[in-house]
Amino acid sequence: MKIFRWRAIGPLLLFLAGLGVLWWLFADRIARRTAEDVGTTVLGARVDIDRLHIDLAKGAVEVRGLTVASPFEPFKNLLQADELVANVAIEPLLEKKVVIDRLAANGLRFGTTRTTSGLVAPGDQAAATRNVGAQVQAFGERFHIPALALAGGALEVGGLDVNRLETVGAARALAGRADSSRQAWLTQLTTLDPRATVDSTMRLVERLKTARPTDLALINDARRQLDAVTRLQQGVTGLERSVRAGADSLGASVRALDAARQRDYAFARSLVQLPSFDAPNLAAALFGSAAIQRFQRALYWAQLGRQYLPPGLRPRETPGPRRARRAGTDVQFPRERAWPGFLLREGELSFTLAPESEAPQQFAGRLEGLTSAPAIYGRPTTFTAAGPAVRVGAMVDHVGAEARDTAAAEIGGVALPAVLIPGLPLRLEAGRGTVGLSFALEGDRVRGAWRVRAPAVAWARDSTAPRGSDVQQLVERVLSGIGDIDLEARLGGSLAAPALAVRSNLDDVLAARLRAVLGEEVAVVERALRARVDSAVGTQVGAVSAQVAGLTDEATRRLGIERTQLDQARQALEQQLRQLTRGLPGIRIP
């Protein structure tokens, strides 16, 4: 029997030729759709490509009409590119790896508008991208932005539940502790029992008065009694030390009640939402949300980078390709001194900034070492761009065990986006100005700054909004009179506990005007609040303070009496012993 079916060679070659024709016909389309799908699932927003052409003979891939939607704003694009031309190394393709020696990107534009929403449903995003979105969302929720409290009408002391005051609970707990301490000290004093020892000593003294110097047994009893008295004195000294420490601790707790009372004042104040005159609070209330939004976006890209450009050489798991069959899991096995799965050695990028404005700015950028396996490539990814009034720099360093991502950009003379003022029907039209954003994520430590300088701003009021309270009208009037903005928001702390500090030239002006107009009224309400809190907690705090003071006094007094009696008994015993043994050679009282 023959092993090979030679006459099938023809059909087999035909089959292979058919595959070649299919590749020729559909490779570009398949690659374009794959690139769109992968881009969309990874970035979490729609990626569209007008045309993609693969020229394997020349090792070139040409992309025209790339549009990447913003994952944050439905009708904005993150970027658009007229043309991307990549020189792709052929050899790594055999290992299913994409190594781009050089990428030329022309006609890049950022923040253009789009007619259809570019957002994608969470189900169409990769799990890692979804996780990043959730993490960034949670990060934003960790900030406590003070609300711009603009109470309408008369300020009143609201219902204050006494049981929710911290001082009340603390005072109760302290009273319990004082009782326990008193009980413990009494028990220790009873155990020592100095009275019995004093009595037995005094009886021995009486016997010694009538004893003869040769009564050695009695003299030995006296010496043993002296030892017992000494031990008892040491016990009393130890108890005194313990009482002093306990009294100090109780005293500290009494002082802590004052701090708790201050917190209760703040709590009561929050219940009636008094307007804050604190300038940083006002700045945070006005611009905190906008600043957090900027930092959240920066964090999104940094975290996305960490997901898809992870440090280390350990095998990594990613979801398998979508297909009718189960997708399974793709496991990547990176190795040193091998190609990474993806590497862009260098990219020359040509940008247009503010493309929809009257005077778009042109500038050039350079991207180096963008790779899916930084540990293999061994160098961080860097990006720099410069132009008239534009400076951008970024470094993604995932080479070491701890990832470090930093980026900074400052752009001048651009149209700044409008900012909605929370709590007010006002929109700040910032006009043209300078905006700067820096962001650093090192491990889980986060640092950032957002600066806006706009010399000619305008304030637009929502004409459909109601007139609002007198306070609100005052604030609107004050804000509308301010013609320039100098704003800075600083981010610090960690991802788990971030901190935000905001300041602007509006804060002091607004705070001063509010203080002048509302200060007296607010002071009256604050006094009333303090009185409410004081009446609720004052009795308890007074009682427990007196209890602690009385307990300390009583313990000190009783211990003093016991110590005095012990000293007297000891002196009497020593004196009798000296008298009895005077003149006897070789006998000394200890």
Next chain:
Amino acid sequence: MLALVKLVQSIVKALHSDGTPGQVALGLALGSIVGLTPLMNLHNAVVLGLIIILNVSFPGAMLGIAVFTPFGFLLDPLFDAAGRRLLVDTPALTPLWTSLANTPVVPLTNFNNTVVLGSVAVSLALFVPLTLAARWGVARYRATIGERIRRSAWYRAVTASKAYNVYRLFRPET
């Protein structure tokens, strides 16, 4: 319904093809690899090439693909688990996978996918038992009821179809 008819056609053609039971069984076993594993993978192109070039039963291979494709879908969770065991949960194999992942052409097989590796491993493990069982089954069929079915009217209808002519191109050479 059409798929069912096609399946019956495949079974009939395979069982009554000119190939020996061994050729039919080998074709069926090779077809089972295509059926059990995700289709669009490089190893399946190799297996299809083998089915065409080797002197095995083509209808047997088609029967293998038709019969085992549903099992492939059904057994995907098992394949996923088997692949995970090999790729992730067996650290001793990690150097092998790392080496293969960095060898030209091999990564194009998608062996680093749990379902692909698991299904290929299972289908290769089943290859010999399946071949032996199929050879025994085909031989028994032909020795018992095969001749009666060959003389039936509907069998002649099947073999008279145009598809049968295409099949003859790949008929095993004895």
